[in-house]
Amino acid sequence: MENRRLFLFKGFMWVLAGLAAAVAVLRFALGLGVSTALSDTTPWGLWIGFDVMGGVALAAGGFVMAAVVHVFHQERYHAAARPAILTAFLGYGAVAVGLLFDLGLPWNIWHPIIFWNPRSPLFEVAWCVMLYLTVLALEIAPVILVKTPFQKLHGLLSRLALPIMILGIMLSTLHQSSLGSLLLIMPFRVHPLWYSHLLPELFFVSAICLGLSMVMLESSVTSWLYKREPEMEMLSGLARLASFALAFYFLFKMVDLAIQHKLGLIFDGSWPSSLFIIEMLLSAVIPAVLFAIPAVRRSSKALWFLAACSVGGFVLDRINASGLSQVWATRNFYFPAWTEFAISLGIVSACVLVFLFIEEHFPVDPHALEQTEAERKKQESALPAFAPFAQVWLGEGWRKSARVYSFLFVLAMAFGLTVAPKTEPVLQMPAKRAVGADILRMGPGPRYVYFDHKKHQDEAGGDKSCCICHHLHQKGDVGTPCVVCHQKMFLPTNIFNHEAHVAALNGKASCALCHGEAEPVKVAPLAKKCSECHEKDFMAQNPAVKVFDSKWAPSYKDAMHKMCIPCHEEKAKDPKVNQPNLGRCGACHDSGTATEKAYLAKFPDSSKPGGVK
Numbered sequence: 001m002e003n004r005r006l007f008l009f010k011g012f013m014w015v016l017a018g019l020a021a022a023v024a025v026l027r028f029a030l031g032l033g034v035s036t037a038l039s040d041t042t043p044w045g046l047w048i049g050f051d052v053m054g055g056v057a058l059a060a061g062g063f064v065m066a067a068v069v070h071v072f073h074q075e076r077y078h079a080a081a082r083p084a085i086l087t088a089f090l091g092y093g094a095v096a097v098g099l100l101f102d103l104g105l106p107w108n109i110w111h112p113i114i115f116w117n118p119r120s121p122l123f124e125v126a127w128c129v130m131l132y133l134t135v136l137a138l139e140i141a142p143v144i145l146v147k148t149p150f151q152k153l154h155g156l157l158s159r160l161a162l163p164i165m166i167l168g169i170m171l172s173t174l175h176q177s178s179l180g181s182l183l184l185i186m187p188f189r190v191h192p193l194w195y196s197h198l199l200p201e202l203f204f205v206s207a208i209c210l211g212l213s214m215v216m217l218e219s220s221v222t223s224w225l226y227k228r229e230p231e232m233e234m235l236s237g238l239a240r241l242a243s244f245a246l247a248f249y250f251l252f253k254m255v256d257l258a259i260q261h262k263l264g265l266i267f268d269g270s271w272p273s274s275l276f277i278i279e280m281l282l283s284a285v286i287p288a289v290l291f292a293i294p295a296v297r298r299s300s301k302a303l304w305f306l307a308a309c310s311v312g313g314f315v316l317d318r319i320n321a322s323g324l325s326q327v328w329a330t331r332n333f334y335f336p337a338w339t340e341f342a343i344s345l346g347i348v349s350a351c352v353l354v355f356l357f358i359e360e361h362f363p364v365d366p367h368a369l370e371q372t373e374a375e376r377k378k379q380e381s382a383l384p385a386f387a388p389f390a391q392v393w394l395g396e397g398w399r400k401s402a403r404v405y406s407f408l409f410v411l412a413m414a415f416g417l418t419v420a421p422k423t424e425p426v427l428q429m430p431a432k433r434a435v436g437a438d439i440l441r442m443g444p445g446p447r448y449v450y451f452d453h454k455k456h457q458d459e460a461g462g463d464k465s466c467c468i469c470h471h472l473h474q475k476g477d478v479g480t481p482c483v484v485c486h487q488k489m490f491l492p493t494n495i496f497n498h499e500a501h502v503a504a505l506n507g508k509a510s511c512a513l514c515h516g517e518a519e520p521v522k523v524a525p526l527a528k529k530c531s532e533c534h535e536k537d538f539m540a541q542n543p544a545v546k547v548f549d550s551k552w553a554p555s556y557k558d559a560m561h562k563m564c565i566p567c568h569e570e571k572a573k574d575p576k577v578n579q580p581n582l583g584r585c586g587a588c589h590d591s592g593t594a595t596e597k598a599y600l601a602k603f604p605d606s607s608k609p610g611g612v613k
C-alpha cells in the first residue's frame with residue numbers, strides 16, 4: 001500500500017462501522033431500552049443532539065459554498081464547492097439514518113408524507129429533510145453520471161444545475177432554521193441562555209459559520225490524507241469570510257441576550273453558564289479573533305486547528321441546545337451508553353468512507369482524482385497479481401486492502417455482538433404485583449400508579465363491587481391479583497396449558513371433550529370455549545369483562561387502561577364526583593396527589609423500587 005496513512009485511517013473507519021453494525025442489530029432486535037440510556041425524562045439523547053442536530057449543521061457547508069460560488073460568483077472557491085455539496089448529501093443521509101435509529105417506530109418514518117400536521121415544527125423539519133436530500137442527490141448526480149452510460153441524463157441535470165442549486169439553498173435555509181423552531185416550543189425546558197425567540201435565526205447564522213469552518217476542516221483533512229499541498233489561497237480566503245461571519249454571530253448572540261436582560265446569566269458561575277462560555281469561546285470568539293490575523297491565515301496548521309475548534313464548538317452548541325441545556329429543567333443527567341456512541345461514530349465513519357470512495361472514483365475534486373488514478377495505475381502495472389503455478393490471484397492493491405477492511409469490519413462486528421448488552425427487550429418487561437397497605441402500587445421499577453383500593457371498593461359499592469374489576473379468579477379464590485394472568489407490561493400472556501389440561505382430563509380420552517367426537521382435525525378455533533368449563537370456578541358473578549373465550553390475557557397496561565379509564569371518563573362527567581380531570585392521563589400518572597402524599601408519609605421508602613414488600 002502506497003499511502004499508509006490513508007490505509008490506516010480507512011481501516012479505523014471500517015472498525016468503527018463494524019462496531020456500529022453490531023449495535024444496530026441489537027437496537028432493531030431488542031429496542032431502544034436495551035441499546036440506549038434514554039428515559040421518559042430524557043427522550044432526546046446523543047442521536048438527536050449529535051447525529052440529527054449536529055449532522056444537519058455539519059452539512060451546512062453545502063449550501064454556504066453553493067451560494068458563495070454560484071450566487072455571489074466567487075469563482076476561486078470553486079474547488080471547494082463540490083466536496084462541500086457531497087458532504088452535505090452524505091450529512092443529510094446520515095441524519096436520515098440517525099433518525100431511523102432514534103425513532104421508536106422507525107417503520108413509520110414515511111408518515112409525514114401522508115398524514116399532514118402543518119402546525120408541527122417536526123412537519124417542516126421532515127419535509128425539508130426529504131426535499132433537500134432529493135435536491136442534493138440531483139446536485140451530486142452529474143458527478144457520478146459522467147462516468148456512466150447515462151449521458152443524456154447527465155446533460156439534462158448539468159443544464160438544470162443552477163435552478164436546482166438555488167432550490168437547495170432555499171430549502172436548507174428553511175431547514176437550518178426550522179431545527180431552531182423545534183426548540184421554540186420548549187420555553188420551560190431549554191435553559192434561558194440558549195432559549196430565545198430568535199432561535200431559528202440564530203441557528204441559521206450559526207449554520208453559515210459552521211459551514212465555512214467545516215469546508216476548511218474538510219479540505220485540510222483530505223489534503224493531509226492524500227498527502228497533497230493544502231490549497232492555501234482558498235483556505236485563507238475562507239478564513240477571512242469566516243472571521244466576519246463568526247464576529248457577526250457573536251454580536252448577534254450577545255445583543256439578543258442583552259435585549260432579553262440575560263447577560264448576567266453568563267457569569268453566574270452555574271454549570272450551564274460555564275458550558276455556555278466554553279461553547280462561545282470554542283465556536284466563535286477564538287476562531288473569529290485569530291482568523292482575522294493575516295499571519296494566522298497563512299499557516300495551514302493554524303487554519304486546520306481553528307476550523308476544528310469552531311466545528312467542535314458549534315456541534316457542542318447543537319448538543320447543548322437540544323440536550324445539555326435541558327438538564328436544569330429535568331434534573332436528570334443523562335450520559336449516553338457506549339452503544340449510542342458506537343452508532344454515532346459508525347454513521348460518521350460510514351459517511352467518511354463513502355466520501356473517500358466517491359472522491360477517489362469520480363470527478364468531485366479533479367486534483368484528487370488525477371492523483372489517485374495515477375497511483376492506482378502504478379500499482380496495477382507493478383504487480384504480478386496472478387501466480388501461474390498455483391493458479392491463484394495473489395491479490396495486491398485494492399484486493400489486499402479490501403480483504404483487510406472486510407476482516408476488520410467482521411472482527412469489530414463480532415466483538416460488538418459479544419460485548420453488547422443483551423437484556424430482555426422492554427416489551428417483555430414483567431409487570432410486578434401491586435403491593436402496599438390500603439393503597440396499591442402497581443408496575444415495575446420507577447413506574448407506578450397510586451391506586452386507593454379501599455376508596456375504589458367503597459365508591460363502587462363495597463363488598464359486592466369486586467367483580468367490576470376482578471372478572472376472573474384462580475380456582476377457589478376471590479380477588480386474584482390481576483398480575484397473575486396479565487403478566488407482562490406490554491405483551492399479552494398465554495394462560496392456557498394444553499398438557500396440564502390433557503392430564504387433568506384423563507389423557508387421550510380428553511381430546512373429544514374439547515375438540516369434539518366427530519372432529520377429524522384438531523384446530524384451535526374449533527376448540528371448546530374456556531368459559532364452558534370455567535364459568536363457575538374462574539369467572540366472577542356478573543363481571544364487567546363478560547367474556548372468557550381467549551387464552552390470551554391482555555398486557556397489564558391494556559388490562560388497566562381498559563378497566564380503569566372507561567369508568568373514570570364516565571365519572572369525570574358526574575357532577576357529584578366533581579373531578580372533571582378524572583379521565584385524563586394525569587389523574588393516574590401524575591405523582592403528588594393527596595392520596596399519594598398521605599401514603600408516602602406512611603411508607604416513606606415506597607417510591608423507591610422494591611421499597612415496600
Ligand code: HEC
Nearest residue numbers: 433434440456457460462463465466468469479481482483
Ligand atoms: C376498581 C377496581 C377494583 C375493585 C372494585 C376491587 N378491586 Fe381488588 N384489586 C384491584 C386491582 C387493580 C388490584 C391490584 C392487582 C394487581 O396489580 O395484581 C387489586 C388487588 C386485590 C387483591 C390482591 C392484593 C394483593 O396484593 O395480594 C385482593 C385480595 C383484592 N383486590 C380483593 C378485592 C375485593 C375482595 C374486592 C371487593 C370487595 C375488590 N378487590 C374490589 C382492583 C379492584
Ligand code: HEC
Nearest residue numbers: 469470472473480482485547548549550552553559562563
Ligand atoms: C385468572 C386470570 C385473570 C385474572 C386474575 C385477571 N384477568 Fe383480566 N383477563 C384475563 C383473560 C384471559 C382475558 C381475556 C378474556 C377474553 O377476551 O376472552 C382478560 C381480559 C381482561 C380485560 C378486557 C381486555 C379487552 O381487550 O377488552 C380487562 C379490562 C381485564 N382483563 C382487566 C383485569 C383486571 C383489572 C384484573 C384484576 C383486577 C384482571 N383482569 C384479572 C385473565 C385474567
Ligand code: HEC
Nearest residue numbers: 498501502505507508510511512513514515522523524527
Ligand atoms: C381443555 C380443552 C382441550 C383438551 C382436553 C385438548 N385440547 Fe387440543 N387444543 C385446545 C385448545 C384451546 C387449543 C388451541 C391452543 C393453542 O393454540 O395454544 C388446542 C390445540 C390443539 C392442537 C393444535 C391445533 C393448532 O391449530 O395448532 C392440537 C393438534 C390438539 N389441540 C390436539 C389435541 C389432542 C390430540 C388432545 C387429546 C390428547 C387435545 N388436543 C386435548 C383445547 C383442548
Ligand code: HEC
Nearest residue numbers: 495496497500501504505513514528529530532533550551
Ligand atoms: C373441558 C373443560 C375445559 C375447558 C374447555 C378449559 N379448561 Fe381449563 N381446566 C379444566 C380443568 C379440568 C382444569 C384442572 C382444574 C384443577 O386443577 O382442578 C383446568 C385448569 C385450568 C387452569 C389452571 C391450571 C393451570 O395451571 O393451567 C387454567 C389457567 C385454565 N384451565 C385455563 C383455561 C383456558 C384459558 C381455557 C380456554 C382456552 C380453558 N382452561 C379451557 C377444564 C377445562
Ligand code: HEC
Nearest residue numbers: 449450451456459460560563564567568571577587588593
Ligand atoms: C367503577 C369506576 C372506577 C374504576 C373501575 C376505577 N376508578 Fe379510579 N376513581 C373512580 C372515582 C369515582 C374516583 C374519584 C374518587 C374520589 O376521589 O372521591 C377515582 C379516583 C382515582 C384516583 C385518584 C385520582 C385523583 O386525582 O385523586 C386514581 C389514581 C385512580 N382512581 C386510579 C384508578 C385505577 C388505576 C383504576 C384501575 C385499576 C381505577 N382507578 C378504576 C372510579 C373508578
Ligand code: HEC
Nearest residue numbers: 442443447448449556557560564565568583584585587588
Ligand atoms: C385510570 C387510571 C389511568 C389513566 C387515566 C391512564 N392510565 Fe396509563 N396506566 C395506568 C395503570 C394502572 C398502569 C399500569 C402500569 C403502572 O403501574 O405504571 C398504566 C400504564 C401505562 C403505561 C405503561 C407503563 C409506563 O409507565 O410506561 C403507559 C405508557 C401509560 N399508562 C400511558 C397512559 C396515557 C398516555 C394515558 C392518557 C391517555 C393514560 N396512561 C391514562 C392507569 C391509567
